Amino acid sequence: MQEVRSGNVGRLELLFDRHHRPLFRYFLHLTGSRALSEDLVQEVFFRILKYRHTYQADTTFRAWMYQIGRNACMDQMGKRKGEVAMPENLGEFSSAEMLPDRQVQNKQETVLLHKALAAMPAEKREVLVMSRFMDLKYDEIASILKCEVGTVKVRVYRAMRELGDRFFALGGERAS
């Protein structure tokens, strides 16, 4: 990113190849829309290009990229208040590499899990997605959310707890 910042913008292609897939999944989890997520990926890399001089070397590129992504997503979701929160096609998140009977059960669980995740408040869903799907470290999440690492730890646990409650309630194992 340092090279991109100093004017060698062609190097951004390498960063795009490395990061655009997890970024796309992050948006897909948050928005539930494939088309919107792809647009957001474009938007994030365009903003990186435009604001490359604001990149500080003391932040990891990943944390900086997700900060930009978070802002871009909030801008978009602000424009589309009340729109999609659930993935358009839940099958997208189901793995096909399983035995048929186990596959059916897993697909049901995945649907429930996604329903539970989609029903969660945005800020809790976001911290879970960052921690579980983006594989971001707590200090990186803290940098993105501009809070303490201890706060992130508590937020992730509480989000997990709430997701568990919703998941088991949807499965009929617990009263909602």
Next chain:
Amino acid sequence: MICDRIREQIPECLAGRLDAAAREKVIDHVDGCSKCRAEMAELGVVWRGFESMSEPEPSPEVRVRFLETLHAYQEGYQEAQRKQVYSVPVKSWWASLWPSRPIWQATFAATLLLVGGLGGKYLVGGRAAQPNPEMAQLQSQIENLRQLVTLSMLREQSPSARLRGVTYSYQVTQNDPQVEQELLRTVNHDSNVNVRLSAVDAITKFAQNPEVRQALIDSIPVQDSPLVQVAIIDLVAQSNDKKLAPALRKLIEQKETNEAVKQRAESALKKLEATR
């Protein structure tokens, strides 16, 4: 309290991000605490539930679109850099002319100012010496315009507009007989004292004309305002016109003449007799 701290570490433990010591501490606690064990089991189900999900891929068009944007940006960026490079020598060429020391900068600036001032004076002086028919025509047009404005304003209904007309008459040259007659008419017939007083002041520049002075002398006895009478006496007395003396004597003899006007007339008469 201990349970709270342990539970907060369960997600990290499930993700395998805890170091060996911290992980062992969590496991030891969970072994001995049924509630935390149950919590670990539930969250473990949720955590592993995510594992069964595949990782959706964005369409290949995303990369194509990004590369198009990047290449377009690169072209624009390189073009901007090229323009910047061309602009640098021009800037440095001008900069090299300007002296670096402040004392020389001030001297250079003063010299430029002097050269400009002398050049301007020479050009303006040179042009003034040569008769320019276009300039004369333009000046004549401006003079006509001023006369027209003055005359029309002096005939306005409103006293304030007539006052502005009197003020505007100062811009008209002395030789304009129409303005002269209109100011005399204002002195003699305007209904407003302030306008008449202003008109007396404005007509001063026409007072070298004997006809104007005679008209003003004739105006003194018909004026109903002592202020205007005094102003006319002062104006005509400045020219030492002998024709004023009989008019002043008549004014002094009249019983109905204002005392202040009489005093001013006596003073002017003495002054006139002294100059004989």
